[in-house]
Structures are given as C-alpha cells and as structure tokens.
Amino acid sequence: MSHYETAAKDRISFSEKAAYGTGTLVLNLLPASLALFAFFLITAFGIDPVLAGLLVGLPRLFDALTDPIMGFITDNTKSRWGRRRPYIVVGAILSGSCFALLWQLDPENSQDYTFWYFLILSMAFTIGNTMFATPFVGLGYEMTSDYKERTRLMAASQFMGQIAWMIVPWFWVMIADPDLFENQAQGVRQLALYISGICIILGIVPGLFCKGIDNSNIENRAEISFRMIGSNLMGVFRSIIQTFKNAAFVRLCGATFLVFNGFQLVSSFAFFIIVFHMFDGDYGATGSWPAWFGTVSAFATAFMVIPVVSWMANKWGKRNAFIISTLISIVGYTLKWYGFNPENPWMIFMPIPLMSFGIGGLFTLMLSMTADVCDLDELKNGMPRKEGTFAAIYWLMVKLGQALAIILSGIVLKYVGFDAGNATQTVETMTNLRIADIIIPAGTAALAILVMWKYDISEERAHLIKEKLIERRGEI
Incomplete structure (x- = not known):
C-alpha cells in the first residue's frame, strides 16, 4: 500500500504527457513499419531472401555501436535547449526523411543496386533513429522525480504508442488492395511517404514541448568534441560498465x-x-x-x-x-x-x-x-x-x-x-x-x-x- 502523495511540483501536465506520447507513437510506428515493409523486399522488389536477411540484420549490429555512443553524447551535452531536445528534433527529421527515401525502390533496378542503396540508407536511418530514440527515452526518465508520476507518464505514453500497433497490421491489407495501389511496390513507396511525414511532424513535438532536468545544474560532464574523441570513447565504456554493475x-x-x-x-x-x-x-x-x-x-x-x-x-x-x-x-x-x-x-x-x-x-x-x-x-x-x-x-x-x-x-x-x-x-x-x-x-x-x-x-x-x-x- 502506498503512503506517499505526489507533490504538485513533480506532476506533469496532461499536455506535456500527450506531447511525450506523440514521441512514443513515432518510436513504435517507425520500427513496426520497417519490419512489415521488409517482407516486400522479397515479394515486391525481388531481393534474394538471404540478402534480405542481411539488410535487416546488419543495421541492428550497427545499432550496437551507435546506441551507447549516443547515450554518452546526450548525457554530457551542454546547450541552452537542454541535453536531449535538440537531438530529438534533428533525429525525428533525419530518421523520417531516411525512411521515406529508403523505400523509394524500383523492381526494375538490379539486385546489387537495390542491396547497396537499401543498406546505405538503412545505416543513415539507423543513425537518425538513434539520435531520436535514445535522447527521447532518456528525456522521459528525467521529466519527473516522483515514483508514481513516472508510472503515470509511461502509462500515458505507452497508451499513445499502441496506436501504431492498431494501424500497422492494416498496411498488409492496404498494400495488397488493387483498388488502392497498382502493385505492391507502388503501395510500399507511397505508404512510406505518408509514414515519414507523420513521424517527422509528431517526432519533433516532444523536443519542442517536453521539459527535462535543468541543464545548468548538471555537473561533471565530459567535453564532447573530435579533439577529445579518445577520452570520450573511454567515457562510453566506463558508463556501460557502471550500468551493468x-x-x-x-x-x-x-x-x-x-x-x-x-x-x-x-x-x-x-x-x-x-x-x-x-x-x-x-x-x-x-x-x-x-x-x-x-x-x-x-x-x-x-x-x-x-x-x-x-x-x-x-x-x-x-x-x-x-x-x-x-x-x-x-x-x-x-x-x-x-x-x-x-x-x-x-x-x-x-x-x-x-x-x-x-x-x-x-x-x-x-x-x-x-x-x-x-x-x-x-x-x-x-x-x-x-x-x-x-x-x-x-x-x-x-x-x-x-x-x-x-x-x-x-x-x-x-x-x-x-x-x-x-x-x-x-x-x-x-x-x-x-x-x-x-x-x-x-x-x-x-x-x-x-x-x-x-x-x-x-x-x-x-x-x-x-x-x-x-x-x-x-x-x-
């Protein structure tokens, strides 16, 4: 049984919870759509199943490098807009744009061309998505220090995130409908453009309207620069070790x-x-x-x-x-x-x-x-x-x-x-x-x-x- 009440200063307004929820919707919609569209690499664009598996798997390995680095960068960033918000805005624009470009494929192109085109843009999409997702999730952790309000925030955001899973299963039906699209390839290309636009618009919302910890009161941050890249990489490893302890x-x-x-x-x-x-x-x-x-x-x-x-x-x-x-x-x-x-x-x-x-x-x-x-x-x-x-x-x-x-x-x-x-x-x-x-x-x-x-x-x-x-x- 709980014995603590949430203080007024620790409460998050409905509008701010809704703003954070739009980011969670994007956080679900992009990977859910990507996973579904991957099926059409084989059926619509003629990619060999083995190569299609590589196109899905290699960016995930790239994630293993980019995620912890982005986590360290956003934790140690100094800016007038905070540690998270600039990356959220830029990441939403970059990941949404790359998603649209990623699926502008033509079945007439050679398999080699399609493979390298998709792989290179997948890496760019991964960078953009990491720039958005890692600071965004970190922002949610710091929007309130209250035990209960944290659960309320995550409940509200997950509620909005489920909208993605309500609509994504119907992409199968839409792409296969000859009354909507001439073929699967056209369906994938056009839907990708709509999804991209929605994700860019909704993705920048938490970066504009959600508040994190007062940036000026964060101490002991590392200097993030190319000059300090060796020290920064060591900092990444130290942070990872501390999390696993x-x-x-x-x-x-x-x-x-x-x-x-x-x-x-x-x-x-x-x-x-x-x-x-x-x-x-x-x-x-x-x-x-x-x-x-x-x-x-x-x-x-x-x-x-x-x-x-x-x-x-x-x-x-x-x-x-x-x-x-x-x-x-x-x-x-x-x-x-x-x-x-x-x-x-x-x-x-x-x-x-x-x-x-x-x-x-x-x-x-x-x-x-x-x-x-x-x-x-x-x-x-x-x-x-x-x-x-x-x-x-x-x-x-x-x-x-x-x-x-x-x-x-x-x-x-x-x-x-x-x-x-x-x-x-x-x-x-x-x-x-x-x-x-x-x-x-x-x-x-x-x-x-x-x-x-x-x-x-x-x-x-x-x-x-x-x-x-x-x-x-x-x-x-």
Whole structure:
C-alpha cells in the first residue's frame, strides 16, 4: 500500500504527457513499419531472401555501436535547449526523411543496386533513429522525480504508442488492395511517404514541448568534441560498465529480454495458425482476420491493460504489478489453445485481454522502473546523470534480443515441420506449432518473474534515494 502523495511540483501536465506520447507513437510506428515493409523486399522488389536477411540484420549490429555512443553524447551535452531536445528534433527529421527515401525502390533496378542503396540508407536511418530514440527515452526518465508520476507518464505514453500497433497490421491489407495501389511496390513507396511525414511532424513535438532536468545544474560532464574523441570513447565504456554493475538495472534488462523476446519469437506464429489451422491454408477465407487480431490486441492493451497496470503499480508497487500482470499473461497464452478455433473464428479474441498484460505491463513498468534506477546510479556514481546511457543499453538489449527472436522463430518453424511452400500443413505440424506458440512465451514470462523476484527498489526506497540526492545537490 502506498503512503506517499505526489507533490504538485513533480506532476506533469496532461499536455506535456500527450506531447511525450506523440514521441512514443513515432518510436513504435517507425520500427513496426520497417519490419512489415521488409517482407516486400522479397515479394515486391525481388531481393534474394538471404540478402534480405542481411539488410535487416546488419543495421541492428550497427545499432550496437551507435546506441551507447549516443547515450554518452546526450548525457554530457551542454546547450541552452537542454541535453536531449535538440537531438530529438534533428533525429525525428533525419530518421523520417531516411525512411521515406529508403523505400523509394524500383523492381526494375538490379539486385546489387537495390542491396547497396537499401543498406546505405538503412545505416543513415539507423543513425537518425538513434539520435531520436535514445535522447527521447532518456528525456522521459528525467521529466519527473516522483515514483508514481513516472508510472503515470509511461502509462500515458505507452497508451499513445499502441496506436501504431492498431494501424500497422492494416498496411498488409492496404498494400495488397488493387483498388488502392497498382502493385505492391507502388503501395510500399507511397505508404512510406505518408509514414515519414507523420513521424517527422509528431517526432519533433516532444523536443519542442517536453521539459527535462535543468541543464545548468548538471555537473561533471565530459567535453564532447573530435579533439577529445579518445577520452570520450573511454567515457562510453566506463558508463556501460557502471550500468551493468547496477543489479536492479540488470534485472530489468533480463526480464525485458525474456518477456518481450518470448513474445516476439512467436509473434508471427499467430498468422500461420490462423491461415493454416483455422482456414486450412485458404488465404481468401482468412481475409483480414490476422489484421483484426493485431488491432484488437493493441486496442485491449491501450484501453484496458495499461490503465489497470498503472493503477496496480501505484497501489501495490511496480515490482508486484509486474509479477501480477505477467502471471495474468501466462493464463492468456494458455487460453490460445482454445481461442484458435476453426469452428468459431471469433474465439481468437478471447485470450487477447489476458495476453496483453504481458507486453502492456512490461514497458509501462520497466520504463518507469528504469527512471528509478537512474536515481540510484546518481547516488552511487555521482553526476552526470546517465538517463541517456541507461536508455541506450536498455533498448539495445531489446533490439539484439529481437534479432535473436527472428532467427529462433525460423528455427522453431523448421523444427515443427512447417513448410511455407505447401498450400496446407499436416495436423502434427500445426499441433506442434500451437504448443510452441503457448509454451515459449509462457515459459519466458515465468523466468522473468523469477528474475524480478528480488528487485529491491520499492516506493519507500525510491523516496529515500530521492531525499538523499536532494540533500546532496538540491532540486534539479
């Protein structure tokens, strides 16, 4: 039971929460669209599947370099506009523009030309997206120092972020609709332009209207310059080492890796189960059921799960809320066995409200808890505060785990005997796939609960840390 009330000075206005939420929408819309469009590299633009895999995987390896560097840069930046906001604005413009250019492909171009064109622009997009995402997440960690208000902020932002997952599944339907586009290539090119414009406009909003820590009160920042590049790189490594010495943060990363990537590993299985188990390989009969499955999942997460999880966190603490929401998701995963029912397709929506507690609870709570961890780091290691570095390392774990999930999902499909070349699949194959679709996310969720069992930053401890920091350096 909570014993603390949020002070007026620690509250974030509705408009500022909404402004931060627009950034979260962009943070979800760009990678979700990129992942979906990657499918059309093969079907619309004729890229060999192996080369397409490289085009998806190589930028993620590049991320492993750019994320921690950007985290260090934004933590140590000195500017009249703060440590985060200039990068957010520039990053939104750069990443949105590169996304539009990335997909202006022509099926008539040679495969070599398309490969190098896409790879080079993917690297530019990655730089732009890192410039936007890392400072943006770090800004969210520092917008308030209050234990409860951090959860409210992340709940509001995640609510808006779910809008991306409501609309992205319908891009499949739109691109395939001959009444909208002449072919897949034209559909991808035009949709990319619309997505780019939306992301640029919405992405600059938090950079203009959200407030972080008073920039003038941050001490011990490194000088960021080419002259100091050697010292700066050493600073990056020291910051990374310090983050991994933080046991609470390591638990957050571990639990996120398990829950999110267990979910990601089987995310594509729902499509195959709907098509081949429920509709016996008939794509015409399948229609828009997979798109509705994704949209309803996002809708349930936004309007039901996130408000409930936020309430639980502020009532019983973030750790307890995570454990409860993750247990509920395990029940939801189990119910998928009964939900994917060929006799009654509407049953696919039955497990969604419970399943959605997994991802909906995860990011609402983990981002709020990482903000608490940043306070603990300042108490142990002093300034400068490292919200940017913690944001970079946390999301790097998510990205690398997501890449691993993509690889493992293919291995699981091959292991259960799934053959994409067959119009239908055997009963044994679909039974094994359905079992994997339940056991994998439920098992990783259970392991995540064990990882978080001894997480020890409670509301009381968070307030004690805050009081010690204020006593040491005053309000910031």
